[in-house]
Amino acid sequence: MQKNKINPQDISTNQLITWCPGCGNFGILESVKRAISEIANENKLDKKNFAFVAGIGCAAKIYDYLDLNGFYGLHGRILPVALGIKLGNPKLKVIGFAGDGDTYSEGISHFMHAFRYNSDMTLIVHDNQSFSLTTGQATATSQQGFKSKAEPLGEFNEPFNPVKIALASGGTFIARCNAFDIQHTSEILKKAIEHKGFSYVEILQKCIIFNKEMNDLNKLMFKIEDNKNYSEALKLVEMWDYNSKKGKIPLGVLYQTSKPILEEKWFQLKQKLEK
Amino acid sequence: MKYNLLIGGQAGQGVNSISEIFTKVLINYGYYIFNYKDYPSLIRGGHNFNIVSFSDKPLASFESKFDGIIAVDNLTIKLHEKNLKKTGFILNSEKFQDLGKDINIALAGALLNTFGIDKKNVLKVIKNKFKTKECINIGEKGFDSEVTKYNLNKLNNKISLMSGSEGVAIGALNSDLNLYVAYPMTPATGVMNELAKIQNTKRDLLVFQAENEIAAVNASLGGSFAGANSMVGTSGGGFDLMSEGLSLQGMSEIPLVVYLASRAGPATGVPTYTSQADLNVALRAGHGEFPRIVVAPGDAYESILLTNQAIYLSNKYNILSIIFSDKHLAESQFSFSENIPKFLKIVKNRKIPFINKEVIKATSYEHDKFGNTIEDPKTTIEGHDRRLKKYAELQKVCEEFEMVKIYGKKNSKNLIIAWGSTKGAIIDAIEDLDCKFLQVLYIKPLSKKIKKEMQNAKNIILVEGNSTGQLGRLLREKTGILIPKENRILKYDARPFVCNELKEEIQRRLK
Numbered sequence: 001m002q003k004n005k006i007n008p009q010d011i012s013t014n015q016l017i018t019w020c021p022g023c024g025n026f027g028i029l030e031s032v033k034r035a036i037s038e039i040a041n042e043n044k045l046d047k048k049n050f051a052f053v054a055g056i057g058c059a060a061k062i063y064d065y066l067d068l069n070g071f072y073g074l075h076g077r078i079l080p081v082a083l084g085i086k087l088g089n090p091k092l093k094v095i096g097f098a099g100d101g102d103t104y105s106e107g108i109s110h111f112m113h114a115f116r117y118n119s120d121m122t123l124i125v126h127d128n129q130s131f132s133l134t135t136g137q138a139t140a141t142s143q144q145g146f147k148s149k150a151e152p153l154g155e156f157n158e159p160f161n162p163v164k165i166a167l168a169s170g171g172t173f174i175a176r177c178n179a180f181d182i183q184h185t186s187e188i189l190k191k192a193i194e195h196k197g198f199s200y201v202e203i204l205q206k207c208i209i210f211n212k213e214m215n216d217l218n219k220l221m222f223k224i225e226d227n228k229n230y231s232e233a234l235k236l237v238e239m240w241d242y243n244s245k246k247g248k249i250p251l252g253v254l255y256q257t258s259k260p261i262l263e264e265k266w267f268q269l270k271q272k273l274e275k
Numbered sequence: 276m277k278y279n280l281l282i283g284g285q286a287g288q289g290v291n292s293i294s295e296i297f298t299k300v301l302i303n304y305g306y307y308i309f310n311y312k313d314y315p316s317l318i319r320g321g322h323n324f325n326i327v328s329f330s331d332k333p334l335a336s337f338e339s340k341f342d343g344i345i346a347v348d349n350l351t352i353k354l355h356e357k358n359l360k361k362t363g364f365i366l367n368s369e370k371f372q373d374l375g376k377d378i379n380i381a382l383a384g385a386l387l388n389t390f391g392i393d394k395k396n397v398l399k400v401i402k403n404k405f406k407t408k409e410c411i412n413i414g415e416k417g418f419d420s421e422v423t424k425y426n427l428n429k430l431n432n433k434i435s436l437m438s439g440s441e442g443v444a445i446g447a448l449n450s451d452l453n454l455y456v457a458y459p460m461t462p463a464t465g466v467m468n469e470l471a472k473i474q475n476t477k478r479d480l481l482v483f484q485a486e487n488e489i490a491a492v493n494a495s496l497g498g499s500f501a502g503a504n505s506m507v508g509t510s511g512g513g514f515d516l517m518s519e520g521l522s523l524q525g526m527s528e529i530p531l532v533v534y535l536a537s538r539a540g541p542a543t544g545v546p547t548y549t550s551q552a553d554l555n556v557a558l559r560a561g562h563g564e565f566p567r568i569v570v571a572p573g574d575a576y577e578s579i580l581l582t583n584q585a586i587y588l589s590n591k592y593n594i595l596s597i598i599f600s601d602k603h604l605a606e607s608q609f610s611f612s613e614n615i616p617k618f619l620k621i622v623k624n625r626k627i628p629f630i631n632k633e634v635i636k637a638t639s640y641e642h643d644k645f646g647n648t649i650e651d652p653k654t655t656i657e658g659h660d661r662r663l664k665k666y667a668e669l670q671k672v673c674e675e676f677e678m679v680k681i682y683g684k685k686n687s688k689n690l691i692i693a694w695g696s697t698k699g700a701i702i703d704a705i706e707d708l709d710c711k712f713l714q715v716l717y718i719k720p721l722s723k724k725i726k727k728e729m730q731n732a733k734n735i736i737l738v739e740g741n742s743t744g745q746l747g748r749l750l751r752e753k754t755g756i757l758i759p760k761e762n763r764i765l766k767y768d769a770r771p772f773v774c775n776e777l778k779e780e781i782q783r784r785l786k
Binding site: 013015047048049051053056061063064067068069070071072073074077079080081082083084085086087088089091092109110113266267268269271272 | 453454456474476479480481483485486487489490491492493494495496497498499500501502503505519520523527628629631632633634635636637638639640646647648
């Protein structure tokens with residue numbers, strides 16, 4: 001039980017932050033701290049009630065910047081570790097921090113299965129449409145024509161649309177945010193963590209070093225009301241294809257529904273939750 | 276006395292049911308049994324067989340010549356008749372053709388009458404297994420169709436029959452296992468099935484089938500981080516996929532227990548058959564340098580004990596423990612009359628989130644003592660030294676366990692060295708030979724006793740189920756003693772050693 005109120009800065013560490021100046025990750029870090037401190041205070045929770053998992057990449061550096069129980073895992077394996085933590089102690093509120101390379105390339109199978117399992121946890125994908133810590137190669141969400149040292153002729157493949165995959169995989173909470181809109185992102189993250197089931201938040205953060213071509217997406221973005229209608233969700237996830245620099249990009253809860261969660265289907269976990 | 280029976284038929288015709296009924300009755304009669312199961316990778320059809328060997332004395336192997344063939348189909352006779360002893364018998368299904376899928380029950384009845392078992396005992400076992408009156412009648416019809424050929428007396432032995440998989444599961448349960456994560460793969464799946472079926476509301480055990488082995492090993496580490504006593508199980512290809520997780524264990528120092536049941540590789544290899552070729556990978560898999568233990572039980576009883584020790588050591592030293600098995604050990608049934616000794620109590624020697632007040636961090640990155648990421652040379656060295664210190668600790672603490680076992684003539688100048696599932700065939704083969712057998716149960720660390728034994732022996736013979744003599748190579752690395760090529764008995768036809776064939780191989784090399 002909570003003894004003292006938790007402020008966002010109470011979740012900070014004094015480790016040197018090594019993200020590039022101006023990186024969207026700063027915004028995500030702040031949004032996360034706000035969301036977690038609010039949830040902790042409203043539910044009288046302590047820091048020890050939370051655990052987070054990071055993958056490998058720029059996003060994963062957040063491991064050193066959050067003063068919470070943390071597991072700095074391997075590239076792409078955020079979700080299996082997070083699931084394992086829930087199987088080990090379903091009472092922990094588990095949040096995963098991943099990049100687009102992490103989730104949509106190395107860990108795509110875990111991503112799709114996570115929706116099937118519907119374990120009560122949250123995945124935050126810091127999507128900058130490039131592998132940046134490895135100096136700027138194309139990921140599965142990079143736009144066609146994206147040039148890198150590895151692909152000087154430009155990326156030939158179309159990106160895939162992760163929010164559409166999430167919807168097709170049976171997601172119960174699918175949201176998209178803009179890393180630079182801290183207020184909105186922290187509100188959505190709070191809803192995601194409070195959602196009963198697997199919540200997935202795709203955060204467009206732009207890479208200001210390696211994928212500048214996609215740095216102007218802000219002007220396409222618009223906020224929506226929380227959506228619980230499936231046919232509407234189909235339209236929302238289709239609205240932007242991750243390739244185009246035109247059109248409209250809806251932000252907010254693209255779809256939310258309710259399905260039985262893993263922790264209630266397994267009596268072993270249910271027993272622990274009720275204890 | 277010793278009998279060696281082959282029971283064969285197509286997959287789906289109930290070969291295993293015949294051996295199950297037969298061995299259940301024989302266990303009640305106090306006989307030691309070894310049941311070898313041979314099957315190709317298919318679900319219906321083909322040719323499966325069990326070789327059931329039994330004796331009034333302990334045994335753990337089978338022979339190439341049969342005292343009897345129990346044939347559900349004609350192919351069984353065609354394939355194996357050449358190996359029937361002159362005095363041997365054949366029970367075929369001709370008389371029972373009208374019974375359809377229940378031919379196996381009739382054959383079990385017929386077989387038990389052949390050995391002079393009391394009808395009441397036979398029908399009781401059939402009733403327990405199949406429940407219906409119809410099946411009992413079929414069992415009786417089978418029983419009455421044969422005459423008694425051998426009279427087995429009831430013995431006073433109290434015997435347990437157990438597969439290696441069951442042994443690992445019992446060992447894990449008695450080590451308070453909470454979480455078993457796996458992806459199906461023969462021959463490791465047996466343990467997953469054993470544990471899965473005993474999940475109940477009174478036991479804090481969850482068996483989870485992950486989307487792949489990479490997920491399994493990472494989820495196990497996540498569970499372990501959150502305080503669960505966790506384990507994964509796999510075979511060669513799945514173990515390869517888990518390699519990154521082994522390395523993550525090394526850096527994060529979160530306990531990880533891997534049950535590795537090997538089969539014949541490389542790649543898909545001969546998937547339902549046995550092999551000891553994955554020892555190298557068990558010893559070395561995972562990039563970077565970090566401590567681990569590798570234990571290799573040789574039968575079901577040792578599977579119980581070594582699983583307990585592996586889980587104990589993993590939790591006490593926050594290390595990787597690998598329990599090495601193979602298809603022959605995992606799926607064969609072994610009998611023993613020993614009582615299971617006291618289990619080591621598992622002590623979690625780590626801070627656990629939620630239970631501990633302070634923030635707990637675990638990481639794949641090089642880190643300081645608080646778990647913060649570092650990249651400087653001094654702290655990098657400190658991290659390595661902290662992990663490497665465990666090698667010496669483990670060497671010391673493992674010596675308290677039975678890291679090696681010695682069998683046979685204690686003063687013989689001939690020394691056989693082997694490990695894992697070859698144990699049974701070796702012990703049975705050397706019964707009346709002038710030699711000593713050193714079984715290696717701890718492959719990492721290795722017992723210091725091994726070098727002494729090797730130095731004292733005049734003639735060392737290596738027995739392994741692989742083509743390169745992987746333990747032999749390790750022994751040479753650790754002791755400087757080379758076992759000459761002509762003294763290496765290596766079997767890599769994906770089949771286990773056959774007792775009498777192995778005996779000839781050993782005899783030729785004795786001095």
